[in-house]
Amino acid sequence: MSRSGLRDAAVLLLGGLVGAGGLYAAQEGPSALPTRALALYAGLTGGDGHAHAEAPKAAAAADDHTDGDGHDHDKPRAAAPKEDGHGESGHDHGAEEDDGLDEEDDDGHGHDAPKAGRAGDDGHGHGDGGEDGHGHSAELPEGVVELSDAKVKAAGVSLAAAGPAALREELQLNGVVQANQEATVQVTPRFPGVVRTLSRRLGDEVRKGDLLAVVESNQSLTAYDLKAPISGVVTERQASLGEYVSEQKPAFVVTDLSTLWVDFSVYRRDLGKVAVGGTVRIDPEDGGEPIEAKISYLSPMGAVDTQSAVARAVIPNDGRFRPGLFATGAVATAEQQAPLAVSLDAIQSLEGREVVFVREGDRFEARDVRLGRRDARVVEVLSGLKTGETYAARNSFVVKAELAKGSASHEH
Missing domain, CATH: 2.40.420.20 (conserved putative lor/sdh protein from methanococcus maripaludis s2 fold)
Structure with a gap:
């Protein structure tokens, strides 16, 4: 509803009240009628042209303004509210808010709402956790x-x-892990014949005396056993079931892998830095710790194609090293x-x-x-x-x- 509409409604209401003046005057007194009408008008319009939901309260408040001092309280000055919508209180809070948010208004209202900007200089809602707003407990020192x-x-x-x-000056060498040829045995048939039984396959572990195969001799037509001469692993098998075998070719090769050789290539310019009995640190490049061993052999002959000689170390093997894989070595040439x-x-x-x-x-x-x-x-x-x-x-x-x-x- 527009402001003019509200005013017209108020005038009509005032007319009705005046028309009923006789009855009302008998109950309330002659002077109360204009005051109540004005209060009702003010409650309907709020003085600023807006309708207020608390119009009955404004009218009731007008009754309390009729004092016994004989003064006429019907003047619009006493009943007209300020334009801030507070009715008769007349307080202008818009001006007071400009004075700062941290002070209470002078109208006696208890403003208990949290003040903006009171959370801390950094804008974080800090609890009991300290000035930085974090509830850290038993923080570790820096660098720990x-x-x-x-x-x-x-x-x-x-x-x-x-x-x-010990700080060492070292010569770096490249090498290859080899089977220990001194712990490798070829198993050859004593008599030519045909393989009737095979008991072991490539990669099988055997004990000394274990049966490897049964061969039927062509000469005597009797069968005899091929047994493992040492404990180790079957690293080669040149016989198949029903195949003819002879003393000309080994049927099996058994290797003891508990020790291995590592053969390093030493170039001609470095041969004077390596000697039998010297220590070499060997890294199998598997992510584990290097091991140390002694050089047991330095070849008296060189290789034509690589122009290098072999330096060999014998190492114990717990399964970490495998023949055929590369390894690196370091020989100490000086130590401090x-x-x-x-x-x-x-x-x-x-x-x-x-x-x-x-x-x-x-x-x-x-x-x-x-x-x-x-x-x-x-x-x-x-x-x-x-x-x-x-x-x-x-x-x-x-x-x-x-x-x-x-x-x-x-x-x-």
Whole structure:
């Protein structure tokens, strides 16, 4: 409804009230009629042309304004509300809001709503967790990460103790794992004949005296046994069921793989650096730790095509090495002692600093270190570490990654 419509409705209502003045005057008094009419008009329009739902309350309030002091309260000044819609209270809150949000209004209203901007300077709703708004409990110091023994083991992180070590100048060699020919036996039939029974296949493990095959002799027409002369593995089988075999060709080859040869190629310029009895560090390149062995043989003959000679080491084998696979070797040509050193794998770069992760209980601490001489395995530590301290050696990058994850989780 428009403002003019509301005013017309109010005038009609006032006319009705005046028409009923006789009855109303007898009950309320003559002076009350104009005051009530004006109050009702004000309650209907709110003084600003808008209809208000609390018109009955405005009319009732007009009754209370008739005092016994004899004054006429029918003047529009007393009943007309302000344009802020508060009726007779007459308070202009629009002006007071400009004075600031942190103070209560002067009209006596209790403004208990949370004030905007009181949550903190950074706009976060902070609880009891501290000035940064995070409820952190028992935060770790900077550069420290917590990893249980189970997690360390699952991640493949190896631990070592810092201490003295030998720094070596080394000659790098390439080699091939070979079967130990001194532990390899060819099984040849004693008499020519036909294979009637086969008891073992290629790759089978055998014990000394185990039956390999039964051969029927062509000369005597009697059968005889072929047995394993040593314990080992059947690495070759040149016989099939019903096939003719003879002493001209081995029917089986049995090899003891408990020891193996590693043959390295040594070029002519390096032959003077390698000698029988010298130590060679062998890496099978399977991700495990290298092993050390002695050079047992240096070939007196060279190969025409490669212009190199063979240097051989005999190694024990627990199944880790397999004949035919490559391996690398390192022969020490000079050696110096370092009073304190760690594995080269232990060194990590953290924000431009070289650190070692030191183990203390279930925690790793990123310890700044100053490094000195190094070789292909270890590096000398000049400061930042003490002898006997436990540190993360192989796969130490896993600890660095865990530290980075922990740091990222604390950032906004």
